[in-house]
Amino acid sequence: MRKLLLDTNAFTRFLGGDEKTLAWLAQADVVHMSVFVLGELYAGFRAGAKDRQNRRLLNGFLDRPSVSVLQATKETAEIFGLVKDTLRKSGRPIPINDIWIAAHALETGSILLTYDSHFLGIPGLRLWDEVEP
Numbered sequence: 148m149r150k151l152l153l154d155t156n157a158f159t160r161f162l163g164g165d166e167k168t169l170a171w172l173a174q175a176d177v178v179h180m181s182v183f184v185l186g187e188l189y190a191g192f193r194a195g196a197k198d199r200q201n202r203r204l205l206n207g208f209l210d211r212p213s214v215s216v217l218q219a220t221k222e223t224a225e226i227f228g229l230v231k232d233t234l235r236k237s238g239r240p241i242p243i244n245d246i247w248i249a250a251h252a253l254e255t256g257s258i259l260l261t262y263d264s265h266f267l268g269i270p271g272l273r274l275w276d277e278v279e280p
Contacts, residue, residue: 151275152179152217152252154245154261155187162204171260171275178214181251183244185216217251226250230269241265 151171153161158180160168172178185205192201208214217223227250234240241263249269252259258273259266266274 148176149174150177150179150255150257151175152181152248152255152257152259153184154248154259154263154266155184155191156262157260158184158188158205158208159191160262161208162201168260175213177257178211179217179251179255179257180209180214181217181248182219183247183251187244217255219247219251220254223247223250223254226253233270234268237268239265239268241268 153172157168161172188201188205192198192205195201209216227246230249230253231246234246245263245266248261249259249266249272251257252272253269256273258275260275266272
């Protein structure tokens, strides 16, 4: 079973019709959306001129049977703590929301679709092939 988790920038590219993102989504059995990604999207929608239109598109996406929204659990929090500590020790911190998103990907065993290279520094995190070091 191919499980994917969309980062905020991957969802934005999906909305823009990015062919590579669309192809990966078409091959997924399950697509996870972290509640932290949703928060980033809602903040971005409010800051833009197409809030209603973007919310409608997001809601349509979330209504798909293969899409699930991940809530934070105790396990997510434990993984978050491990990842944050690992990054601190390596001297390579990343934004807090991205640590939560990585924790969700690790918790579910999902491949993370992202265009952010800072995720490369997280041991055990599976990334799709579009992230460039």
